[in-house]
Amino acid sequence: MKFDDPNQALSVRDAAFHTVHDYPGGAMALGVRMGVNGMTLSHQVNPNNVGKFSLSIEKATDIQALAQDYRILHSMARELGHVAVKVDQAEEENVMANIADTVREFSGYLTSVTDAVADSRVTDNELREIDAHLCEMVQQANHLRATVAHMNQQLKKRVVDLHTQGKAISTKIRKGRG
Incomplete structure (x- = not known):
């Protein structure tokens, strides 16, 4: 079982940027799935756009759920001195x-x-x-x-x-x- 790579200590802003842009098709494709304009989404996760465009907590949650990429969560936890661990829902197993x-x-x-x-x-x-x-x-x-x-x-x-x-x-x- 692999956990988020602790050597990849991204800031929350960088994690959001990479989560959106590493999604297959990037911000445009993820934006379509979220029902938002891809360019707006791209601006919201741009680490250099502080203030004017901001990413809401709800949207950050949606991004992670759709992308199945939890770097934002792990970066937030790391910055706050915590670790996020996935809670498993197991099936019949040995x-x-x-x-x-x-x-x-x-x-x-x-x-x-x-x-x-x-x-x-x-x-x-x-x-x-x-x-x-x-x-x-x-x-x-x-x-x-x-x-x-x-x-x-x-x-x-x-x-x-x-x-x-x-x-x-x-x-x-x-x-x-x-």
Whole structure:
């Protein structure tokens, strides 16, 4: 599972610009999907157009959802000292494989920390690598949690189904048809 590249520390304005212009067809194509003029959208995300054209929070959310590109979100989080992690909605999956993947990510994280501190100093690059491994580990642990939450929901659904079937059978018996 890959997380937003922490080495790509874009400002929020630059992230918005690149999200719009990296979209297939650029601002014009994305503008059509959003129902706005592509040139206006291009001006709104231009990092040099401060003040006159501004991008609303709602429009930034729409851009990210349509483009499936979350650099704006990650840049905002980074500038505010936070990290954004995708909340997974898992389907039927192999829980044991997810556990193994989570352990592997945890191992990668600990290895990056161990390697970084081996010489009793931590460089910027080493810290970025630690952060990247930490984010990947958290996201994988979140994915594992989503998988077991899905299993929990499936169990609840089966219990409700069995209860409903049991009521139907009880009704038939009471009415002498069972």
